[in-house]
Amino acid sequence: SLRTTLQAGEVLFREGDPPDTAYLIETGGIEVRARQRGKDVVLSLLGPGDLVGEMAVIDDSPRTATAIAISDTVLFPIDRSQIAERLAGTDPIVRSLLEGQLKRYRGALSALQGRGPDTAPVPMTTSERLGVNKIRLESQLREALAARGLELSLQPLLDVDRGRIAGYEALVRWHHPERGPISPVEFVALAEETSLIVPVGEYVMDAACESVARLVEAGHGHPFVAVNVSARQLSHPGLVERIVARADAASLPRGSIKLEITESQVLDYDLVGQVISLCHNHGIKVALDDFGTGYSHLAHLHRLEFDVLKVDQAFSRHMLGDPRAMAVVEAVVQLGRALQAEIVVEGVETSAQLQALRRLGCHYAQGYLIGRPRTLTDILAESPP
Ligand code: C2E
Ligand code: CA
Ligand code: CA
Ligand code: CA
Incomplete structure (x- = not known):
């Protein structure tokens, strides 16, 4: 039978037994005892x-206590593979914390039982x-977010034909109180x-909208701002509606916001x-970021x-040193033209690269040659282009 039945006083397992099964109590009661x-x-x-008995199964150690039925009891055995499989599927941090806790618990217990050194x-x-x-870093990030301690850097994108800055990519920055700047x-x-x-993401979006509004005010034309969004944000309901609300609140034309979705994160085609x-309904453009580095999504x-x-x-x-990279x-660029998509080439560091891109008919260039990511304050400190 799938069930184990015990009468009052019967032992389910004893201290030291191998941990083959855990049990779910259906009716009755179990007392867990140890000698201390x-x-x-x-x-x-x-x-x-x-x-009952799941602890030894989780960390695969002998039973540390004895389990006895205190009345007539019915139990469902839970196979160790069932638990092992669930455990393997949990967050690795939670798993290692749990394993550590169990080890310390066992150490304390065996000290109490006089089986181990007193302080172990x-x-x-x-x-x-x-x-x-x-977890600590995550708490500090939460704290930084609450204190508005995250910053935005803006990196310019050059309109290659017109030779002027057309917009900026918003890149989030965190200056950790002890560790200094931490890479996004x-x-x-x-x-x-x-x-x-x-x-x-909401913080970045807010700051990005505010930045464009400030740039427009200061006479920097009507630049767009491109904001990175991750897969988890995409599956969070109301993303686009909240973006639209922010753009409207800052009186920005919706065309001034672009979203960037990284290729390796485009896993759920229907969702994306x-x-x-939805973005197109609201006049927001969407970019495929890091194109060519993810799995082949050409299909x-x-x-x-x-x-x-x-x-x-x-x-x-x-590109310049390797004809195949150039190809x-x-x-x-040709694919983009055929799909009626704009092309941005990232990482442009030399004027030779920029010249080559101009020849190819690429729309936008981004990289250290055009400009490093800078704060809005730094950009505003310069006279408008
Ligand atoms: P990304 O979206 O591909 O951003 C471009 C990265 O390349 C940036 O690094 C930028 O500083 C760097 N870069 C720009 N031009 C050059 C260049 O000419 N040469 C070189 N060597 N590097 C250049 P950063 O700021 O460290 O950002 C790294 C990644 O972090 C981003 O890659 C993006 O995936 C992620 N990220 C940054 N900000 C956000 C954000 O607000 N939200 C989300 N979800 N991801 C973000
Ligand atoms: Ca990006
Ligand atoms: Ca990129
Ligand atoms: Ca990247």
């Missing part, structure tokens, strides 16, 4: 709906420590592991397709109506 300082101590009393502190493992550090590559990835990326068409590209393809710096970097950039 020579006496039998009841550690817990469990009833219907409670799990179990040190944290490397993965536990990494997990704790990540690190903390955006951290924020993406939880839904913290959503308020971070919906976001794109699906025709389904997604991106307005802009951003060619990753991996291609522009080698790729050339082909992407």
Whole structure:
């Protein structure tokens, strides 16, 4: 049978037994006992709906206590593979914290039972420590966000034909109180592991809209601002509506906002397709970022109506030295033209690269040659172009 039945007083498992199964109590009750300082101590009393014996199964160690039925009891055995599979699917940080806790609990218990040294502190493992550090960093990021301690950098995009700045990409910056500047590559990835990326994204969007409004006010023409959004933000309902509300609140034409979605994050075509068409309804353009570095989405590209393809710096970097890299950039420019998408080439660092891009008919160039990312204050300190 799938159930285990015990009569009052019967032992389910004993201290030291191998951890083959955990149990879910259906009816009845179980007392969990251990010997401590020579006496039998009841550690817990469990009833219907409670799990028993899962701890040893989780960390694959001998039972640390004895479980006895206190009345007639029916249990559902839970196979260790069932637990192992769920455990493997949990967040690695939570898993290593749990494993560490169990180890320390066992250490304390065996000291009480007189089986181990009296003070046997179990040190944290490397993965536990990494997990704790990540959680700490995440709390500090939350704090920085609440204190509006994140900043925006704006990197200019050159309209290649007209030879003038057409817009900026908003890049988030975090100056950590102890560690100094932390790369967005690190903390955006951290924020993406939880839904913290959503308020971070909103903050960036707010600051980006405000920045464009300030640039317009200061006579910098009507630049667009491109904002990076991650997959987790896309699946968060109301993203586009909130962007539209912000643009309207700052009295910006909606055409002045572009979203950038990184190629490697375009996994759910239907979702991305919906976001794109919603954006188009509101006059917002959408760029495919880091084009060429993700998995090959060429087969699906025709389904997604991106307005802009951003060619990753991996291609522009080698464009002049390597004819094959040049051939790729050339082909992407042509592809963009055929799909009626604008082409941005990133990572433009030399005027030779820019000349080549002009020859190819690329629309926008972005990179250190055009300008490094700078704060709005720095940009405003210069006279308008
Ligand atoms: P990305 O969107 O591809 O941004 C371009 C990155 O290339 C930026 O790094 C920029 O500073 C750098 N870059 C620009 N021109 C040049 C150049 O000529 N040479 C070289 N070597 N590098 C150049 P950054 O600011 O460190 O951002 C890294 C990534 O972090 C971004 O890649 C983007 O994926 C992510 N990120 C930044 N801000 C945000 C944000 O607000 N939200 C989200 N979701 N992601 C963001
Ligand atoms: Ca980007
Ligand atoms: Ca990029
Ligand atoms: Ca990138």
